[in-house]
Amino acid sequence: MRSTYKDSDVQLLLKDISGLVDPLSTEEREKRIQSGVHYCEMLPLEYKPSEKYMTTYKLAMANYAKSTADATAMISEKMYQKKGKNLVIVSLARAGIPIGILARRYILNKYNVNVKHYAISIIRDRGIDHNAMKYILDRHNPEDIQFLDGWIGKGAIFNELENALASYPKVDKSLAVVSDPANITQLCGTHEDILIPSACLNSTITGLISRTFLRNDIISQMDFHGAVFYENLVSEDKSNEYLDLIEACFDYKTENCEIVKGTPSREIIKEIQKIYEIDNVNFIKPGIGEATRVLLRRVPWKILINPQYEASDELAHVIQLAVEKGIPMEISKVNLGNYKVCGIIKKIADA
Template identity: 45%
Template sequence: MISTLQPDQMGSYAPEDVIFLLRDIGYMLLELENDKREQLIQAGTHYSEMLPVEGQPSEAYMNLFYKALDASAERIALAVGVVAEQIVKRRGLENLILVSLARAGTPIGILIKRYIEKRYQVQIPHYSISILRGRGFDETAIRYIVTKHPLGCLQFIDGWTGKGAITNELRQSCQKFNAQYNTQLDADLAVLADPGHCASIYGTREDFLIPSACLNSTVSGLVSRTVLNLRFMDKDDFHGAKYYRELKAVDVSNLYIERIVACFETVQQKIIEQLQIQASLPITWEGMKSVERIQQDFGIDHIHFIKPGVGETTRVLLRRIPWKILINPQHTAELEHILLLAQEKNITIEEYTNMSYACCGLIKEL
């Protein structure tokens, strides 16, 4: 099982914040416009075989990002602290390894690492790896971590839950890897926000805007979505991604981290209170029940066309072809960026209250 492959150096984060276990595929032309990608995905091409086009966000949209960051920095710092304290309690600090799921998990993993550093004066290794729906996690990356840290206790981290598809994907990947290599990977995923009610380690179950969901690579270390396209790539190598160096001028990845780290001290007391409240809340998969109701109410053939939660709805508007956006009216005030994107793309918005989410994106069936 010993891994000798080395990943490429990539991303605009400092190496002490995170090491991406990825292969830089910057030389490949895999970007396609959203409508072309959508047609291919719906015709059966796996989404990880191509990339969306990533441009520069509009000034109005960036202003919304800064506004959202100011409004929610303390809330995010609180959720980060709550997740970090649960991880430390469950796993201890001695052999802890943070493994974030690229790319939404990467900034969250860095924040958790920084919190632990500030609170416990310990430097915890942090890697970011690829996981793909239907294809599992990057086994080459996991072998690399296990080779480097034979006593390591891995904690997987993501940004948020939607339907719980990645939660299930991670569980299956860990079972397969454990059976093959006689390891004991723990599939309990830690997330900042769990509106799907399917994670046992979470910062909050409120479906709110995590500003890093607003943008693409420019808030994720200038790294693209992860890619596995075996026409150009070796199946035994790391999964791939692009490092968009050309977007350096508009990169807010490190600004985002520093802004939230600055709030850690302020929320310390609230973290302790929140941990006591959350201690007894069960996993109910309430999110999946909401998705099943939406599928029935809107006559949607395939559950993959339903993307619940603020993070997933944002992705639908940025990277897919939306049919309509469902908004839970009690959350409208917090969904300014969703409303702006929908307006820019002329997408129908419909009020819908019968869900545990603030909003939900429905993909257009082509």
């Protein structure tokens, strides 16, 4: 799989399907998803950031690179203290990849240990890439594997991973994340809903690779899950610049510590469903990372904002995207807990 990442940073266990799949508009893709086509069988047209949106991204980098670096340092410490020098980082493509690279660099810089880092695909309702798992397990002890992602929204991928790993009893089922506002795991850098700047952009901050793809006519039983390399975006790529900027903010005096968990997100999600009359729980996307994804590649109904963060510049990119796309925003009628924002997908009546 081609990418703009350095070979030393990550090994992508993905099949390059560039040129084999025509991307669909957001509206067409949403109609197909809501009529029963699985999202992994299509690829979206990548949103091209406006000049104003890129200004909000640069603001996010200036203001929140340090908080992302601190949370990444914390989760790196937790993984290293848990697994030791034989740690194998397996990041979930694609949001987990920059975090996996940063964690690998942190451990190398602080402990002079060169841990192996793979990126593999896991897809909601389709499970993990078993060919990628076989590749890793042929080369490493199952006890040394640690899965890593960017953040937890409401825990769908967390649960998907746990279910998928039932076939691998010796593999650690835990998922490390930078941010866990859902209060699901202790293996996180923070329970705060922090702005991770890499959530602001699509492929131009994840090595120019697409989200992962799985369809029988293109991905055979012997293949890794697929992804596209966006060669046309090379001039706009910020992947390595982003990594270098976060790495420069690392505090190598960081020590592993327990972080107090708050209220689990289940009750918050139930209340959102009730108050906003949402039948499908998958339409609710809480947290900065998930709300951003909704705006970048789905058709949102509205954006709910936690009143405590109404004026926070952490939400500047979310607000800018919503303004550009004409999506209504409102102060949430539900106490969002640790979540600073929540995106809700629009139900398309004629799907």
